[in-house]
Amino acid sequence: MSHPQSLPSLSDREAITDTVHRALLGFDRNDVPLFNSAFIAAQERMLFSMNEKEIHGLAAVRSQLLDFVGPMDTTHMISNVRIELKEGAETAKLNCYALAQHCPAGTGRDGAGKKYLAASEYWIDVVKEGGDWRIEKWVMKVIWTQGDVEVMQRPS
Template sequence: MSFFPTTLPALPLREAIVDPVYRAVLSFDGNDLPLFESAFFEDAAFDFNGSVMEGRAAIKSGSWDNVSKLDTTHFLSNVRINLPSEDSTTATVTASALAQHFRAGQGNQPDTTRLTSGALYSIDVAKDPADGNGLWKIKLWRMKLVWTEGDWGVMTGN
C-alpha cells in the first residue's frame, strides 16, 4: 500500500498544476514507483545540470532507482506557476529545493554522513489528454544544482 495517493479529488487548477512536482519528489522520498509513474509522461525528460535523461524509463534508471533507496527528504519552496491562461493545458512550475540524502537505513543514526543539496527547478508540465481526471504530468524537469554539503559517497554508494 502506498503512503501517498497518486490522485487527489478535485484539486483547484493551480494546485493540480504543481501536484506532479510534489508527486515526483514524494516518490523519491517514499520509494513509491506508482507515484513516480503518475508524475511523468512516458516521454518526459530530466535535465540534471545539462545531463539529460530522455524518457520516464531513463529517469527511473538514471535517478529514481538510486535516490529512492536512500533515506531522503525533498522540500520545495518559492513555488511559482507560469500559466499562460486559465484554459491552458501547459504550464511551467519553478521552485527552490532543499534535499537531504542519507544512506539507506541510516537517516536516524546520530553523526551519520549525509549529502544535503540546494537546487533550482524549472519544470514544464501538461494536462494529460489521455487521463479522464485531468491529471497534470511532467514533460521536462530542469534541475540546476546550486550547492551541496556533505559526502557525495552517499549518492554513489561509496
Template sequence: MQAALSLTTREAVADALYRAVLAFDTDDQALLDSALTHDAVFDLDGRIMNGLDAIHSECFATVSKLDTTHFISNVRINVVEGASEASMTASALSQHFRPGTGKTPGATNLMGGSLYVIDVVKDEADGLWKMKNWKMKLIWSNGDWGVMSGN
C-alpha cells in the same frame, strides 16, 4: 490515480512536482510515473535522462533507496485557466543518507539546494498534470557525494 476534483488548476499543476519528490522519498515508482509523461526529459544539473525508463534506471533506482527527503518552496506557476500546458519554477532542499543511516547520529550525508524549472502538460486520459521537462540546477551542496554512489 485520478485527479482530485477539489484541487484548483494551480494546485493540480504544483501537485505534479509534489508527487514526484514524494515518490523519490518513499520509493514509490507508480507515484513517480503519475507525475511524469512517458517521454519526460529530466535534466539533473546537466545530466540528461530521456523518458521514464532512463529516469527509473539512472536516477530513481539510486535515490529512492536512500534515506532521503526533499522540501519544495517558492513554487511559482504560470498557467492560463483552461489551458493544457503550464510551467513552474521552485526551490528545493534535499538531504540524502545511505540506506538505513538517516537516524544514526553523525552519519555522513549529502545536502543540496537546487532550482527547478518545469514544463507540465495535462493528461486528458487521467486528468492529471504531468511534468514533461524537469530541469534541476544544483546551486550548492554540503557533505559527502559518496552517499549517492554507495561509497
C-alpha cells in the same frame, strides 16, 4: 503509509504543484507507481536534465535516478513555487527551489551518520492529460551542496 496518486478538489495551480510533490514523494518513499503518476503517458518523450546532463525517457530516469536514490533515506522539499498558467491552458510552467537531504538506506535517523544536502532550482513543464497534470520536462540546476559527497556515489 501510502500516498494517493490523485487528490480531488485541487485547483489547477494546486494540482500542478502536487504533480511535483508526487514525483518527489516517489523518490522519498521509493514508490514507483506514485513516481510514474507524475509523468506524461508518452514516457519516451519525458526529459530530465540535471546540470545540463540530459536523461531521455521515464524508463531511463527510473533506472538512472529512482533506482539509486529511491532506496536511500531522503527528504525532498520545494519552496518559492511560481506557476505560469494561462486561463484554460493545457500546459504550464513551474519554477521552484528545492532542498534534498540524502542518507544511505537505513541511516537517516543517525545524527552522526553520513548525509548529503543539495539545494537546487527546478524548471518544470507540465501538460494536462485526462484531467491530471503531468511532468513533460524537468530541468534541475544544483546551486550548492553540503555534506559527504560519497553518499551520492554509486557502488562500483
